[in-house]
Each structure stands twice: as C-alpha cells, then as structure tokens.
Amino acid sequence: MTGHAGWICGFSADADFMEAFVERFTGQGRSARAELGRTFIGLCLDRSQEQIPPGDVPGVLHLPARNDAPPYRLMHAKVALLAFRNPTDESKWALRLLVTTGNWTRQTTEDSIDLVWRLDLAAGDVLARESDDALEQHRADMAAARDFWRWLRQQYQCRLLEGGAGAGKAQEIQGAAFAELERWTNRLKPRPNATPRFIDTRQQALIAQLASRVKTHAGSQRRNNLVLGSGFWEGGQTAGLPLVPSTISKALIDASLLTRSAKITLVVESDKCAALAEELVFNSMREAKWSLLRPLKADGDMRRLHAKFLFSANRQAGGKGCASAWVYLGSGNLTPAGFLTAPSRGGNLEAGVIMVADGLSWEPAGTKSRLTPVAHVLPVDWDAHITDLSALTAGDGPPVRDTRFIAPPVSHLVWKPGEMANFLAVPQDEDATGIVILGPSNQALTPNGSGHFLWDGEQPAHVGVRRLDQNDGASTVLVPVLDHYGRLAARPLEPIDLEHAIELLDSFPAVPDEGNTGDDEDPSALPDTRNPPGAAGRASPDEPYAIRRTMKLIEAIAERQTMVPKADWTSWTQRLQCVLMQLGTLPERGKLGQRRHDVKGPTKGALVEALLPLKINPLSCLREPPFLPDYVKRGSTEFLALDEALSAAEANWDVIEFYRLESRVSDVG
Structure with missing residues (x-):
C-alpha cells in the first residue's frame, strides 16, 4: 500500500524530518510531489513554532492555530493518524496510529532517545463482524485517536482539507483523501464498554486517569517496583520529595496498585534534572531510598533521554520475570503541566498509551528464554547509579515562547491565470477585508473591480498575508496558493511532449x-x-x-x-x-x-x-x-x-x- 492521507501533531517539527517522512509515506520524491500539488499530511504544531512555508516540503501543509487562546497551555501531544491504500483496489486500505515521545524533527532522530508505539488496522480488521478481544482493543484504541483528532482539528485552520459541498472542485481535490480517511475511521465501531489504551488530556490530566486505566488493562495487583523516566523534570522546588513522582506513586498506592515499600527509580539526564539537583530534594530522595539512574546508552552515544515513561511490575527475590507489568509512554513530561494539571487549568495537551507489558524480564534470562529484558525496550541502565549530588545540575529552565503562527482570515488564495495577466483571488466563502496581501516585492496589492489581485510573475507557492491593523514591519503568514487544477503550493505546469x-x-x-x-x-x-x-x-x-x-x-x-x-x-x-x-x-x-x-x-x-x-x-x-x-x-x-x-x-x-x-x-x- 501507499500513503494516502494523514494527520500529524506534535510540539515541533522541521522541514528536514517532514521531507523524509512524506517521501517514505508516499514513495514519491520531492519534484514529483511538487508537480502533483496534493497535500498528503496535515501538520498541527504548537502555535509558538515557526511556520514551515507551503511548498517547502511538497505534500505537507503546516496548519495555523485558529487563535492565541486554545484550551491548553502548550500543544504537546505527538500523534500521527495515517491512512494507506492499494493504488488499484479501493477496497484495500489500512489505518496506522503512531504515538511517540519525540517530536517530528531531525534532532529527534539524531540527538534524542525516544519511544514510539504503533498500531495498524487493515480494512478487514475494521469491518470484520466477528472479532476477538485483541481486535476489539485495537478498534477502541484507533477510535479514541480518531476522536482526539476530531477535537484537535477544531483548534486549527483546516478548512482547506475539509472542504464542504460548496467548496468547488479545486478544493475538493485537496480534501478528497482526507475525507476518505474520515469515512474509514467513521467505520470504527468498538464495543461500548471497551476502554482504549490510547489516553489524552482533553478532559482530565494524566494523573487523574492513570490508576483506572492500569486496573483495566493490567489488573489490580500491587506492584513492588515503579520506574519513572523523563527528559524534563519540574523546577522551582527546593525541599521534599519531587512533586510529580511522589504524586504518581501516592496515586498508585491509594489505588492499591503499588506497595507502600515499593522501590522507586528515576531515570534522568544528570545535567538537566531541574529540582532533582536541589540539595534538600536530593537528600529527601536518599532518605526515602529512591534510586536515580542514568539512561542506557552505548559507548560513545551522545544522544540524550527525551522519552517519557512509567514502568511498574513485581520483582520476586531471585526471580527475573516482570510480573503484572504495565507501561505508560507518551508526550507528558514528569512536570505539573505535563502530568498533573488538566489543560483547562493551565496544563498541556498530552497524549500517550497505557498498556500491559507482558514477556519482560528484569535482567537477561539466558539464550533459551523467551523473555525480553526491560533494558531492550526502555532506556534504563540498572548499573548506572547516581549517588552523589555533585553529579547533578539543574540545567536551564523552559524558554519563553512567543506566539508565531496564528491563522489569518483566509486559508488560501486561488490562482486565476489569463492570456494577458494573472491574478490571485480570495476563496468564494472567505473574507479578505481584514488582511493585506503582499506582492512579489513585498508590496501591498490592491484589488481590481472584481476583487482580484494582479500578480506580476509566475504562479507562486505561497503569498504573504498580514492583518490590516498591523504595521508594515509585522510578521506575515504565508498562505498557500491553490491553482485552477486543484494543486496546492505546486510548481507551475510546464509544456510536455x-x-x-x-x-x-x-x-x-x-x-x-x-x-x-x-x-x-x-x-x-x-x-x-x-x-x-x-x-x-x-x-x-x-x-x-x-x-x-x-x-x-x-x-x-x-x-x-x-x-x-x-x-x-x-x-x-x-x-x-x-x-x-x-x-x-x-x-x-x-x-x-x-x-x-x-x-x-x-x-x-x-x-x-x-x-x-x-x-x-x-x-x-x-x-x-x-x-x-x-x-x-x-x-x-x-x-x-x-x-x-x-x-x-x-x-x-x-x-x-x-x-x-x-x-x-x-x-x-
């Protein structure tokens, strides 16, 4: 199958990563996608991120946030919902869900240690009348991600990819594959009582959902080990046990999912661990017999831990197997905004999965064992203990982030070629009275009597737009140009033989x-x-x-x-x-x-x-x-x-x- 359409969200992304992603997704190189002019990926990032200009990564459209007051502090979830199909048989299609701890950046692939969880469902899996528990679970997970995306798209200007009946043929061509993705996900009908492993914070913080999800998917047993890993930790605390890990462990103890004497282990980067580097906080962890470990890396590996995870299981004396194990991985850092606070109260929008973790061992169990060591799937080095405060530094706090990419009143402009002159026009159902459209030399364009803007030059991939109440030096949003063939941010057509x-x-x-x-x-x-x-x-x-x-x-x-x-x-x-x-x-x-x-x-x-x-x-x-x-x-x-x-x-x-x-x-x- 080949990539058909997909929605991707994350805190950040860059052109290098997305170019590699969309080329693998579609099987088509850059020049082919530039000529095709079709959007394959709708990309939703935090509003603090700089715009990836339309056409810079052909096939990827970075969508602007609708406004500067979304119902969350940061858009921090990292989720991809992708559709694939057979090029010749329209009955053969598939859905793929990716939940990651890392962003869609080159830095993630080269400099970070991250985790990803993948789920695939073919058309037959979605439409099957008979199903077992595993398939029902997969359907519930995919349906939960679908619902998450339906909500998230409301926070972004997606109208170009969600054209209505009156949008016209050109816009219909842009949105056709996304409409098909929506039709396929609409056919997901999980059992009413099915609880998804996919979890997000639209309504509640992660901490408020943790215990109930663990009980549903991994059982109600008490475990005697809890491992918490994160690339970022809370700051501002000067004494006592770290707030987020202690709150998580207490929630699990109160729910009878963790013993009071459980071994608590934190996996940290020693030079960026915020409040953990405070002397009184460090001493409190030592008194509580908490362990601090460095992440597992090969010799010479300079990558840094960015993954966020929780792992809990029973460990019997002399035994290597992880009994009653479960795991959380996702976007939520072990900070109040990432794990403890709901978006409605100033928390981040986060997403992840909570699931049973069968088939693991605490240590390598021999060549004949079918168990996989925990360190093969989670970056935990059981031998890399941090026992001295001098090994820790707080690092820099979170940077100040300004809003950079907010939607203008128009989602795109329409190319109107003529024999003697070319024009740009605002889409029929959109209003351009509050914006300034900038020409090739960054000059404000004046509409003619038909409301069209004369364009002196070849068909552009994008055009600068700023609000009428902004000054000439204000930042502009680059609005994609849709041509009369239905191609978006495409290179102009050339004569052919x-x-x-x-x-x-x-x-x-x-x-x-x-x-x-x-x-x-x-x-x-x-x-x-x-x-x-x-x-x-x-x-x-x-x-x-x-x-x-x-x-x-x-x-x-x-x-x-x-x-x-x-x-x-x-x-x-x-x-x-x-x-x-x-x-x-x-x-x-x-x-x-x-x-x-x-x-x-x-x-x-x-x-x-x-x-x-x-x-x-x-x-x-x-x-x-x-x-x-x-x-x-x-x-x-x-x-x-x-x-x-x-x-x-x-x-x-x-x-x-x-x-x-x-x-x-x-x-x-």
Whole structure:
C-alpha cells in the first residue's frame, strides 16, 4: 500500500524530518510531489513554532492555530493518524496510529532517545463482524485517536482539507483523501464498554486517569517496583520529595496498585534534572531510598533521554520475570503541566498509551528464554547509579515562547491565470477585508473591480498575508496558493511532449520523479530539461503522423481511464486535464523555460498544432462507454467531472467546433 492521507501533531517539527517522512509515506520524491500539488499530511504544531512555508516540503501543509487562546497551555501531544491504500483496489486500505515521545524533527532522530508505539488496522480488521478481544482493543484504541483528532482539528485552520459541498472542485481535490480517511475511521465501531489504551488530556490530566486505566488493562495487583523516566523534570522546588513522582506513586498506592515499600527509580539526564539537583530534594530522595539512574546508552552515544515513561511490575527475590507489568509512554513530561494539571487549568495537551507489558524480564534470562529484558525496550541502565549530588545540575529552565503562527482570515488564495495577466483571488466563502496581501516585492496589492489581485510573475507557492491593523514591519503568514487544477503550493505546469504525457497518465495516481532536486533548490525554479527551450512550441518534424500520435495518446488515456478506482476518479479528471493542457496551451506560461512577460503570448504544443489542420476533435470519444469504467454513467457526478475536464481541454486545444470521434451504433447493433 501507499500513503494516502494523514494527520500529524506534535510540539515541533522541521522541514528536514517532514521531507523524509512524506517521501517514505508516499514513495514519491520531492519534484514529483511538487508537480502533483496534493497535500498528503496535515501538520498541527504548537502555535509558538515557526511556520514551515507551503511548498517547502511538497505534500505537507503546516496548519495555523485558529487563535492565541486554545484550551491548553502548550500543544504537546505527538500523534500521527495515517491512512494507506492499494493504488488499484479501493477496497484495500489500512489505518496506522503512531504515538511517540519525540517530536517530528531531525534532532529527534539524531540527538534524542525516544519511544514510539504503533498500531495498524487493515480494512478487514475494521469491518470484520466477528472479532476477538485483541481486535476489539485495537478498534477502541484507533477510535479514541480518531476522536482526539476530531477535537484537535477544531483548534486549527483546516478548512482547506475539509472542504464542504460548496467548496468547488479545486478544493475538493485537496480534501478528497482526507475525507476518505474520515469515512474509514467513521467505520470504527468498538464495543461500548471497551476502554482504549490510547489516553489524552482533553478532559482530565494524566494523573487523574492513570490508576483506572492500569486496573483495566493490567489488573489490580500491587506492584513492588515503579520506574519513572523523563527528559524534563519540574523546577522551582527546593525541599521534599519531587512533586510529580511522589504524586504518581501516592496515586498508585491509594489505588492499591503499588506497595507502600515499593522501590522507586528515576531515570534522568544528570545535567538537566531541574529540582532533582536541589540539595534538600536530593537528600529527601536518599532518605526515602529512591534510586536515580542514568539512561542506557552505548559507548560513545551522545544522544540524550527525551522519552517519557512509567514502568511498574513485581520483582520476586531471585526471580527475573516482570510480573503484572504495565507501561505508560507518551508526550507528558514528569512536570505539573505535563502530568498533573488538566489543560483547562493551565496544563498541556498530552497524549500517550497505557498498556500491559507482558514477556519482560528484569535482567537477561539466558539464550533459551523467551523473555525480553526491560533494558531492550526502555532506556534504563540498572548499573548506572547516581549517588552523589555533585553529579547533578539543574540545567536551564523552559524558554519563553512567543506566539508565531496564528491563522489569518483566509486559508488560501486561488490562482486565476489569463492570456494577458494573472491574478490571485480570495476563496468564494472567505473574507479578505481584514488582511493585506503582499506582492512579489513585498508590496501591498490592491484589488481590481472584481476583487482580484494582479500578480506580476509566475504562479507562486505561497503569498504573504498580514492583518490590516498591523504595521508594515509585522510578521506575515504565508498562505498557500491553490491553482485552477486543484494543486496546492505546486510548481507551475510546464509544456510536455507526447511521451511524457503518456508517462504521467500511466503512473497515475503517482507522478514519475525526475530525480532529487537537492535540499537547497526550489523545484519550481528549476529549468525543465526534458525538451530544449521552445520545443513544445515549434512544429514537430513528424507532422504527417499527427493522427497516429494522437491515437497513441487516446489509447493510453483509455487504457488507464477504464481501470481508475471510483475513489480516485476526481483526481484522475484533474490529472487528465493537466496533461492535456500541458500538451496544448498553458495561459500562465509562454514557451518552455520562459516567463510569460518574456514572450508575445502562449504557444500551443507541437502535437496540437499538427492536429488543427485536420479539423478533428479526438478528445470527444473519451466520453463514450467503451472508454469509461462501469461506474461512470452518462449524467452521473463522475461523468460530469470528466465532461468538465474534457470541455476545458477541448477549448484549450481549439477543437470544440471540429468533427467529433464518437460511436455510431444503430438500433439493431
């Protein structure tokens, strides 16, 4: 299967990580995604994070927070809900849930020790009428993550990926895969009494949910060991046991899930442990016989612990097995805002999982044992004790964070190409009265009588927008540009030849990649080297073979078109229209490799120029039943989408009035 659509949230992310993520997710390189112009990942980060500009990571759209007063202190949860599907069989799809302790950054992969939990459900698992307890648990987990995402999306400007009925075809194309992801998750129907392992803090702090979830998933036994790991710890305390670990242990003792004499172990980075480095706090832990351990690392490993976890189990004298074990992993640090305080009272939005942890041993149990040592799945070094206060330093406190990325009144701008000039427009259902739209030289644009903004230059991936009440030096939000083909923040279309047109059609829904353009290059600025400049505009040397070449194109379209799954039909009509326009006339481009103001006017492609003297409309036959999948019937929504795309191409080729290639079938066959 290939990646279809996904929602990702985290405190932070960067372009390097997301580029690697979306390339693996889609199987498509940077230049292919830049040409496709489709959003695969909707990314929701804390509002303090700088915007990843639209088009910088083709296929990923960093969504702005709706306002500066969300119902939480920090958006700190780290959850991905992803959809995959078979490219040719629409009945074969799958959902993947990722819950991590790390952010979506290059630093996470290179410098941090983090944990991730993954759950996969295929379509058959979601739709199966008969299920066992394990499958019901998986459904409950996935449904809980679905509900979390439905709530979280309300805090972000997601309308571009959640277009309503009146949004128009271009916006519908952007949101189609996300609508399908929503339909698939809607089919999750867990048992009413099923308790998910997935946990979040929309309503309650993690501490308020901990004991009940442990009892449900791991049983009500008392355990005699509790291990707490975190990359960040609470600050501001100068005496007594650390507040968060002691509150957690007390909650478990009060719920009869931990013995009063249980061994408490904290796993810390010794140079950034906040209040744990205070002398009186350290002495209190020593008096209570708490242990401090460093995280497990290989020799020379400079990574730092960033994972947040709790692990509790029984340890019998002389025994190696972890009895009645359970684990929590997630985004919540062992700080009041991360673990003790609900968002409604100033806490963070956090998410994680609480689950049974079977099959573990405290220490390696021999080569024949089926048990996995705890240190193989959690970064705990049982031999790296910290016994001297001088080994600890508090480190720096949390940085001051300013709001950086808040949604403007418009979610995107629409590209309006013309033969003599190009324009930008505000979407039909959005209001631009409170914003300033900035031009290529960062100047404020003035709308014409139609409310369109003249754009002097090629189709941009994004346009700067600031609020009308801000001064000229205020920071701007980069709003993505949606073109009339339904492509978002995409590089402008280039003229192509017949062979490349057929390659684009055959590879649908993917785009054939031209190779890696390099990390620092803008794919929209690269010259197209498939043909020499002007090749698409001059007459082809094999002009007498125009009919043969046109039939080759029609056959290629028909062969692919009859096999397109229903779920991909709108995207197919978009691809078909784009390819036909690239063979014909691109109003926003002149000759290949030249800007529109450098030439007298747009030029038709060689194939279309050679076809015109024959006065034939070869595209009309693509509406005939032999050229259509079974589900596309004349008058249906699918047929109208195809007719719209073909009509636009026929007008572009100037063949509307020519003889049509249609079947002439008599009543007697």
